[in-house]
Amino acid sequence: MTENAQRRTTSGGDQFIGKAVDRVDGPRKVTGTAPYAYEIAEGPPPAYGYILGAAIAKGRILKIDAELAERAPGVLYVMTHLNAPRQQEFGPAVTPAVREVFTRARPVLRGDHVHFYDQPVGLVVAETFEAARAAAALIKIRYQETAGDFGLEEHLAAAYAPKRTNAGFETDSAVGDFETAFAEAEVRIDVSYRTPYQHHNPMEPHATLAIWQGDDVTIHTSAQTLSNFRAGLAATLGVPVERVRVVSRYIGGGFGSKLIVHADSVFAALAARILKRPVKITLTRQQMFANAGHRAEMLQQVRLGARADGRLIALGHDVWSATARVEEFCEQTAVFARSLYAASNRLTRHRLVPVDLNRGEWMRSPGEAPGMLALECAMDELAEHLDLDPIELRIRNEPDQDPERRVPFSTRNLVACMQEGARRFDWGRRSPEPGRLREGRKLVGIGMAAAIRPNYIGAAAAWVRIDAEGQVTARLDMTDIGTGTYTILTQIAADTLGVPLAAVAIELGDSRFPLTAGSGGSWGAASAGTALLRACEALKEKILAAARVHGAPVRNAADVSMAAGAVRFGNRAEDLKDVLRRVAPEGLDARGSVEAGAGTEAYQAFSQHSYGAHFAEVSVDCDTGEIRARRLLAVIDAGRILNTKTARSQILGGMTWGLGAALMEKTVLDGRYGRFVNHDLAEYHIPVNGDVPDLDVVFLEENDDKANPLGAKGLGELGVCGAGAAIANAVYNATGVRVREFPLTLDKLLPGLTAFVL
Amino acid sequence: MQPFTYQRSEDVAGAVAAVAGRPAARFISGGTNLLDLMKLDIERPQHLVDISRLPLDRVEPTEEGGLHIGAQVRNSDLAADPGVRSRYPVLSQALLAGASGQIRNKASTGGNLLQRTRCPYFYDSNMPCNKREPGAGCAALRGFNRMHAVIGASDSCIAVHPSDMAVAMAVLDARVETVSPGGETRSIPLGDLYLLPGTTADQETVLAHGEMITGVTLPPPPAGRQVYRKVRDRASYAFALVSVAAIIETSGNRVRSARVAIGGVAPKPWRAPEVESRLAGSALSDQDLSEAAEAALPEAVGHGGNDFKIRLAKRTVRYTLAAAAELV
Ligand SMILES: Cc1cc2nc3c(=O)[nH]c(=O)nc-3n(C[C@H](O)[C@H](O)[C@H](O)COP(=O)(O)OP(=O)(O)OC[C@H]3O[C@@H](n4cnc5c(N)ncnc54)[C@H](O)[C@@H]3O)c2cc1C
């Protein structure tokens, strides 16, 4: 354990930070008084749009006949590529700079070309959603279809190396001489894993209400990052960003699918301007499969060369991923492998295979989610080969510094996570030999995997004000996508200013508020939290300064301090409200900010990650092959935990995602039509309540002082990382059947399973 | 969804007449299947006759010692009915293995029997589908057919009937009671309600347009222990990959009679007479059970994605027989 892990938080007087504070927005959500984008009632009565999707995956529109639709009852307006308003062009498949992918123009209905199945080819706006949808079905389109490419493995020959991966990482990395070291290694594992297309499917679909007032447009939408939406929309419409206001106060989940502007927002803005009337548009659940991003299908080859004692001398992770021909997206699938284990010869590479689908997007834990399924299962395979305990194998390969960047870790308690987990999970119950543990007609297995996720920090600013009654209002254009942001920001403000939680009102989700990096990449708490902390500290200084000038006389300035709702003047305390009424009857305000982590010294001098260890116990039915998780444990090392309740919920959700990825999530692509077949939630399986067993989360006490002033690191995505691999390893331990194609459905297991005698 | 008119009917005769009189009229009960299909433009009725409030919501004993289940009895209520739970547990188990609590609260007995296939190509009007559009072809045959039929299907359609309830009713020799537009009543053995696709995949049952299911009659429960085993991709809220309903009556250590129906493998609940006859008189050794299970689905053929179902069905039959015989 590094020394930081033992050090308690330094701020001492915290009353709320670190506690299991209930969600401040909870009552509003459960009583239905927190309106989501499609429920907003603002401005004149809106019209409703319905997006018509292409019936083919690739080709051209030869003829489009919307006459019947235009005459249908209730219809106000039909938009096709023939009459679509002017928009800025989309541009090349790859943007020159990393950031532009978030802010580029994303026009709709540009010409007669179809690039993917269900691509928007028309919009009908009517008095009701139902009328719009019924009319859309009347639009007749004649297509000229051309053959598209869809299969990843059929087209591996077309693979190319992108200029960079998502988030701006190097496409390839190499240390030493991997090939030679691997060839000479005493023990070698060379395995390929397949991971499927996946879709985010947040509970709230993408939806927008657009309202124009003169040249200004307000977009009520479901966005994770308002500034991206604002920039993307302004770029598309060709208007200055100042003309666009984005509001997103409550968001029913995002998982990365709401980082950039999508067709619902663009269409709503265009149609509302033309109709001079607010327009509401939502994607249906089915439409989300082609129009709201996905995680691409991947093939991963992991090569591990070790000495007989388990020390790795060669670590190779190659990834081939599908990417849209229209817009490149390279998930950073092997990037985590650059930091996880020691090995003097290393190689990681990302290759892309173009397909005729819509773009892939950021899906919760981009990189680690699919990548750790492969590497952490391969480590399990190596452990078995070496006859070594999987935890011991990992301990033997624990690096003393970042193995590729060669800088120290800010903090790293992976070994402690694994050891603590082993103790709590009764790891000793696991049989090293698979298929040995049996209960009735179930085979029982136990597995584990490590978790790692980089710590990011994005530029953020916050404004905070206190009035003469001691009521605090803070504003940021941050979002709460269901993670608990409102709550932790309330805690930070309350603690820093020494006021009760009820005295704090956090206002988020309005692009008129100070700019933040929004919710994404697990950076929200650290970035917005630090900005708010600094704003509150600045405000506190202002209050004290005013108190020194106008307050009770004290001998020296340091004798004036603030805590627990009171201002201390020497050894006399006065209620904060009384002081404020006297010294700042108009109230006081202040700002705070934090710069993006990537450029800072602490970021360059240290390798910053959060860590964890996942443990899983599963049962496999010997007759049917049905796999059910029985208990899961995550031991988490993510710096200082700001709210143990919301943090735990994040990890629980992540573990459930891991469970889904391991056992059921897969969008089936029909390569004949370029269409996702199981495009609804009856057929696209995610875990239901009955699948989610006894889950347990343990946080190691830690405070990463290199990460940010709060000492907190990102954890929204950490719960996913490695969780699926732990389950897959448990399935192997139960059955002795290694399935290398996710998800592990029973049909893949069945051929290797012998049903016991009756 | 295309615009439609709606009426709530007060009595059976009126409802039947209202549908019979208009080719594009349909009954609606819980609507859990019909409304989804309407939203996707798969079903395009112009008129809906709501029969959900008709007085067909009772579960009553019959004179023969069986049970009559009104067509409007909700799936939840039927599963919880004390008579069903004690005397027809296979039916209760099958119902509870289906859909979700919310859907079961809405779903009716008649609607459950007549729910349509979950073939994903059937649900997308851009895809060729003989069931939706006769002559268009079958996208599933060489496509994603993991959930599809291995027996009883044809090259024109390989869809399965997705109901769990119907599998249990098949093993119980249930009869479906109907009223036709002319006022005649019929009592159709459940096994004869559904048509195999042949070259007419769009014709799914023997019911005439406007013929309403009024109820289901169960004969007195057969002797023996009843078990329903559903195999699925997740613990709940998933359609069956394979399901097996089995009833075994033993005397001493010999089987007196056995009944087996298999779900998830065919366009209708599939009785397995081969298994039933092999088991009769057997001593229930592991070998007897394995051989009987092996005999299930003799003409089954896979279509690629669903090949595994044949083995899975046999393994599940073996297990379910053993469970019904209280061996596991
Ligand atoms: C997500 C999801 C998951 C599901 N999972 C399962 C599952 O695991 N197992 C399972 O068995 N089922 C499952 N179902 C299906 C569910 O059981 C059916 O939707 C339900 O039983 C249909 O009953 P209903 O009363 O709502 O029918 P409706 O939707 O009202 O009607 C269905 C059809 O029957 C006709 N009809 C209804 N009543 C009569 C009558 N009395 N006489 C003549 N015609 C009639 C209607 O015209 C219509 O064509 C699932 C459904 C959904 C949406």
Ligand code: SF4
């Ligand atoms: S299996 Fe039947 S329902 Fe499915 S596509 Fe083929 S014809 Fe249509």
